[in-house]
Amino acid sequence: MSEYRTLDHAADLMIEAWGAHLEDAFGAAAKAVAELSGTQGNGAVNQVVVSVRSADLEGLLVEWLNEIVYLISAEEVHLVSIWVNCIQREDQGWSCRATLQFTKQLFRTRDIKAVTWHSARVEISGKIVVRFVLDV
Amino acid sequence: MSKQVGPLLQRAPYRYELPETYKKGMRVPGILWVNEAAARLIAEDQSLDQLANVACLPGIVGASHGMPDIHAGYGFPIGGVAAFRTDSGVISPGGVGYDINCGVRLMKTSITVEDVRPHIEELTRRLQRDVPSGLASEGELSLSAADLRDVMVQGAQWAVDRGMGELQDLEFCEDRGAMQAADPNAVSERAVKRGRNQLGTLGSGNHFLEVCYVDSVYDDGLAEAFGLRYHTVCVMVHSGSRGFGHQICTDYVSIMLKAMTKHGIHVPDRQLACAPFDSDEGQKYYSAMACAANFAWANRQVLAHLVRGVMSGLFPGIKVSTVYDVAHNIARVEKHVVEGRPLELIVHRKGATKALGPGNSLLPGAYSRYGQPILVPGDMGRYSYVLAGTVKAQEETFGSTCHGAGRLLSREAAKKSVDGSMLKATLRDKGIFVLGTSNASLAEEAPEAYKDVSEVVSVMVDAGLARKVARLVPIGVVKG
Structure with a gap:
């Protein structure tokens, strides 16, 4: 099970998401971005596999979520399921591989400009907690 | 002491x-x-x-x-x-922000608030109908890759050349609506894809169209020079480079984070990722940022054209002309005198407006004696201001002033304390007709979420960084 909540931020939106494992927390974070975009869709369900890499976990979180922002705003998809298959350490840092199911987007209610690097955090102490700021 | x-x-x-x-x-x-x-x-x-x-x-x-x-x-x-x-400093995408050349265009009309008030609901509804928000609804313009490259280079001129505006509009845009540094080769395919259907769209968040009127004039000479007479109806457009600019910033923050090690740069916050201005990364970002800035000027030009169409439909014979168009998220190469020496600088303004004083050679001829119009939107329930630049601002702040009221409440706090439908009713009682994509988005942008812009303006004026020209009061608002 994975969850998220919005936290107070002066100008934009700060999100905290969590899960038992890194994959759950990153999945919850992506779900937050998708739900806060307010997309609705219809039509056939398609699937895509997304892979991102970064030097550290915070960078991986930002790069992963910016993939979600790009898919929603440029490819105009409505995400119906987000499965983060694997997050692992590699020689040059970390990688994340996820499977996304989506339909065509009919509309969205909010433009999310980007996931920012400011305040991006991944905390590992028992459960995994991630925090990030969305520029809206 | x-x-x-x-x-x-x-x-x-x-x-x-x-x-x-x-x-x-x-x-x-x-x-x-x-x-x-x-x-x-x-x-x-x-x-x-x-x-x-x-x-x-x-x-x-x-x-x-x-x-x-x-x-x-x-x-x-x-x-x-x-x-x-520019010879030893950095350029930072985070110092410009994701919405590159987010800015404001102010247009004045040939009619008065007395002419418009009886029709304000119809006018606002038509503005909302004819000016797309762009939230997956797409604009009227779907650009080919070649068209988009032209927009990146030509900016507002691209739209004017296609009948969406008047040559005079360009005269009253900063940089005549196009930065010369633009190079489409510095822009990613992703940015192109994100921007291809968004020209001529308003966007969401704090972007808006506002029908307002001049309710106070503080300096008759300046107001007359800017064409702002008592009770003149104006339209303010607040928008930027849309997804095109957002993606360019996203791309280049990542590029510069990787480049910082090479350049031996350490920053206290990764959002401040930067590269030397004269490095390959720095120059490419500046070229790409200029493309986004030009996209934004073209965007506000198309939006202005759509506004003109609506106004002409409801008020035949009306004249709608540009007072000024300013960027408030941008970096520019400028010359300033620092400690008595002229220096070439890359000036970053993030949520700040350029402010040229009287006599500056970059001003349009009509304003050269008066200084640059500075457009300071307030909130949808109170007022906005038009100021004029001063020589002191050029000396003290690299020719910069404020850009708006500044938020007082976070979006979450605003949503908790304001009911969007109640807000609409309250504003309607005050004579302000507001339309938005949702009540929640209206609540986020409620007047109480912002500082009183008059206090912000007073500081600028009392510090000698701007002169007060006129106050504008809203009567119809479309929130993106």
Whole structure:
């Protein structure tokens, strides 16, 4: 099970998401971005596999979520399921591989400009907690 | 003796200094242009730390400035101004922000509030109908890759050449609506894809169209020069480079984070990722940023054209002309005199407006004696201001002033304390007809979520960084 909540931020939106494992927390974070975009869709369900890499976990979180922002705003998809298959350490840092199911987007209610690097955090102490700021 | 407010030292009325000793790594002090009450609030705020972080960046000149509408952003504070030497300083995408050339266009009309008020509901509904928000609804214009490359280079001129505007519009845009540094080869395919259907769309968040009128004139000569007569109806357009600019910033923050190791640069916040201005990464970002800036000018030009169409449909024979169009998220190469020496600087303004004083050679001929019109939107329930630039601003703040009211409440706090439908009713009772995409988005942008812009403007004027020209009061608002 994975969850998220919005936290107070002066100008934009700060999100905290969590899960038992890194994959759950990153999945919850992506779900937050998708739900806060307010997309609705219809039509056939398609699937895509997304892979991102970064030097550290915070960078991986930002790069992963910016993939979600790009898919929603440029490819105009409505995400119906987000499965983060694997997050692992590699020689040059970390990688994340996820499977996304989506339909065509009919509309969205909010433009999310980007996931920012400011305040991006991944905390590992028992459960995994991630925090990030969305520029809206 | 200097008065101390927390870590801030008052050096002059409305000028508070954050000394270099505040944080290890600061290369210059911070300067906040605020009154004492605001200084006390900001002394406790995250924006002060952000102002200090900017002061740590290589090649910064003079000071890291905070305008009176400063509030915490990410990386740079919103309301921040910083200038770096082009020969030894950096350029930072975070110092411009994701919405590159987010800005404001003010148009004046040939009719008065008495003409418009009986039709304000119909006018506002038509504006909402004919001006797309762009939230997956797409604009009227779907650009080919070749068209988009032309937009990136030509800016507002691209739209005017296709019948969407008048040549005079260009005269009254900063940079005549196009930065010369634009190079489409510096723009990613992703940015192209994200921007291809968004030209001529308003966007969401704090973007808006506002029908307003001149309710106060403070300087008859300046107001007459800008064509702002008592009760003249105006339209304000607030929008930017849409997904095109957002993706360019996303791309280049990542590129610069990787490049910083190569250049030996360390920053206190990764959102401040930067590269030397004269490096390959720095030059490519500047070229790509200019493409986004030009996209934004083309966007506001198309939006202005759509507004003109609506106004002409309802008020046949009306004349709608541009007062000015300003960017408030941008970096530009400019020449300034620093400690008596002329320097070429890359001036970053994030939530700040350029402000040229009388006699500046960059001003349109019609305004050269008066200074640049500075457009300062307030909130949808109160008022906005038109100011004029001063020579003092050129000397003290690299020719910069405030850009708006500045947020007081977070979006979450605003949504908790304001009911969007009640807000609409309350504003309607005040004679302001408001339409938005949702009640929640209206609540986020409620008047109480913003500082009183008159206080922000007073600081600018009392500090000598701007002159007050006129006040505009809203009567119809479309929120994106």
